[in-house]
Amino acid sequence: xxxxxxxxxxxxxxxxxxxxxxxxxxxxxxxxxxxxxxxxxxxxxxxxxxxxxxxxxxxxxxxxxxxxxxxxxxxxxxxxxxxxxxxxxxxxxxxxxxxxxxxxxxxxxxxxxxxxxxxxxxxxxxxxxxxxxxxxxxxxxxxxxxxxxxxxxxxxxxxxxxxxxxxxxxxxxxxxxxxxxxxxxxxxxxxxxxxxxxxx
Amino acid sequence: xxxxxxxxxxxxxxxxxxxxxxxxxxxxxxxxxxxxxxxxxxxxxxxxxxxxxxxxxxxxxxxxxxxxxxxxxxxxxxxxxxxxxxxxxxxxxxxxxxxxxxxxxxxxxxxxxxxxxxxxxxxxxxxxxxxxxxxxxxxxxxxxxxxxxx
Ligand code: SF4
Ligand code: FES
Numbered sequence: 296x297x298x299x300x301x302x303x304x305x306x307x308x309x310x311x312x313x314x315x316x317x318x319x320x321x322x323x324x325x326x327x328x329x330x331x332x333x334x335x336x337x338x339x340x341x342x343x344x345x346x347x348x349x350x351x352x353x354x355x356x357x358x359x360x361x362x363x364x365x366x367x368x369x370x371x372x373x374x375x376x377x378x379x380x381x382x383x384x385x386x387x388x389x390x391x392x393x394x395x396x397x398x399x400x401x402x403x404x405x406x407x408x409x410x411x412x413x414x415x416x417x418x419x420x421x422x423x424x425x426x427x428x429x430x431x432x433x434x435x436x437x438x439x440x441x442x443x444x445x446x447x448x449x450x451x452x453x454x455x456x457x458x459x460x461x462x463x464x465x466x467x468x469x470x471x472x473x474x475x476x477x478x479x480x481x482x483x484x485x486x487x488x489x490x491x492x493x494x495x
Numbered sequence: 496x497x498x499x500x501x502x503x504x505x506x507x508x509x510x511x512x513x514x515x516x517x518x519x520x521x522x523x524x525x526x527x528x529x530x531x532x533x534x535x536x537x538x539x540x541x542x543x544x545x546x547x548x549x550x551x552x553x554x555x556x557x558x559x560x561x562x563x564x565x566x567x568x569x570x571x572x573x574x575x576x577x578x579x580x581x582x583x584x585x586x587x588x589x590x591x592x593x594x595x596x597x598x599x600x601x602x603x604x605x606x607x608x609x610x611x612x613x614x615x616x617x618x619x620x621x622x623x624x625x626x627x628x629x630x631x632x633x634x635x636x637x638x639x640x641x642x643x644x645x
């Protein structure tokens with residue numbers, strides 16, 4: 296694997312080809328916030344909190360650091376007035392769903408996000424997909440998945456699989472950026488809900 | 496719908512996981528809803544995890560995970576039908592069936608859904624029952640149509 300040199304926040308950073316901007320930055324001690332990223336999982340790019348300014352041979356654009364591959368000569372800025380403003384709005388929107396998430400509140404104080412800016416709709420889940428993807432990609436059990444779409448999208452355990460697998464695992468619980476109890480609650484719901492209606 | 500019927504549909508599509516949606520659509524078309532046993536069979540044969548099938552079956556409005564009534568009623572509430580009085584057609588349908596869009600009555604006689612444009616706006620307002628289109632209706636005519644189905 297070749298080594299490439301890029302610039303992150305005016306610092307020269309060396310990274311291995313195939314790495315993402317996020318990994319290169321973290322390797323150099325530059326912190327970029329993430330919510331839907333996990334080292335063992337493929338980039339999912341849904342939370343957008345890791346947005347950075349990327350300048351590739353004169354073309355500047357905003358991109359998600361967790362998915363952008365490093366390249367020779369790339370110029371990355373991880374903080375700017377614009378980026379901070381974007382992150383602030385994202386946090387405010389997410390806080391409407393999970394107002395008490397420690398992780399969100401930590402980032403909120405960093406970016407000056409107002410927890411009460413938007414009307415609260417505490418669904419707790421922010422659809423980051425960490426639990427769902429961890430179960431599928433790492434554990435290969437597929438005990439939990441998403442259901443529905445748009446604003447009604449939520450996680451849901453498959454009772455038959457959950458009954459077999461979850462008690463001995465529960466590794467997805469601590470991954471949740473909003474609350475340890477979120478997945479736990481939905482799991483219990485799946486295991487105790489009445490069966491499907493009978494045929495008419 | 497029995498397992499054999501489901502297997503037939505799966506085999507018709509060559510048991511390819513990529514054709515999952517086609518398989519589900521066909522089961523939905525024949526059976527009018529997707530029973531859990533059917534989804535489990537599809538999951539087994541196509542080797543697609545249930546969590547994924549669950550996601551897809553709840554994502555598209557074309558699929559139903561609960562039994563549907565014998566008569567499927569669709570009221571178009573797209574823009575053209577809306578300005579031509581779709582809401583009053585819907586009221587007539589609600590009065591006749593006693594249910595809201597998205598519901599099925601206790602006798603499993605009717606299922607009512609609203610749709611957003613069926614592509615024949617010139618016929619609006621539109622009422623579709625069991626695939627048969629009734630266009631340019633007044634609310635009273637809509638009630639008459641509904642009565643024909645019980
Ligand atoms: S329950 Fe938590 S980990 Fe799972 S998708 Fe929702 S926010 Fe993410
Ligand atoms: S961490 Fe990059 S989009 Fe979520």
